[in-house]
Amino acid sequence: MFEKIAGLPQHVLIVHAVVVFVPLLALLAVAYGVLPRWRDRLGWAVAALAVVTPVIAWVATESGEAFEKALRDSGYPPEILSQVETHSGYGDQLLWATVALAVAAIVLLLATSGRARARALPSWLPVVLTVVVVGLAVVASTLVYLTGETGARAVWDGVV
Template sequence: MFREVNGLPLHVLVIHAVVVLVPLLALLSVAYGVLPRWRSRLDWAVAGLAVVTPIATFVAKESGEAFEEAQRQRGLGGEFLRKIEEHSEYGDTLFWFTIGLAVAALLLLLVTSGLTRVRSLPRWLAQVLTAVVVVLAVFALVYVFLAGDSGAEVVWGGTL
């Protein structure tokens, strides 16, 4: 299921979505948290990204594992597999940071939405969630860079 689309490895196609969506989720979630005036303009974008980005990251992770297995079946090994495993570890970590960022962003949206049931929550909760979003956004940006850079090194660094 996660192997190919029209003869092209799915991983090669979907990573481009991840490279765009993860930074967008990170930056817009942080902007939503630290710029209250922009919240009404960013809320739907943050909500949509918080749903779509983890899905894209999951598909990238699973398609990467299928691509790795296909390379193993072709008999590639040694340095290539070591670099692929490093890349895979970055991708796995990125997936979990993306899930955390998405959940924190959705909770921040809920807490700051102005619903009457939510108004009874302490004011500091939005500030704490904003801090959590900022920290997770930084980690997500770092790991999207590490995963992308290590993947590019495998492809363009003469290993493949």
């Protein structure tokens, strides 16, 4: 059975952290890449978010799978379960997009760290990494929207 916190399914609470942390990672990673003068100020935040955000996304995915199983076992109507499956598919894609964004952000941090190894890297590498980060930020942010929208529709269609 799925876990509850204060009487609410754990998944319902955790997804709110994903809705905040993924776009925040996307925004700060893009700012880090596009605004070199801010790198000293943003580096620590991007690094922390790149570590924490995929973990939160994974916890949300796992709790969602347990919640979905509980819904199936309790005999929810097929049309709602179909919506939950769509939501779950977007959630799985969001997890991988978040991991990819986090890895790209960390590689960008390392490539621009100023260490001797980083100075030996080609000068075009941070530009390419920034383009990758921007692309992944767009994908991850879009998936946050799609996952949240389909989850909300599964819950609220026909209720309000």
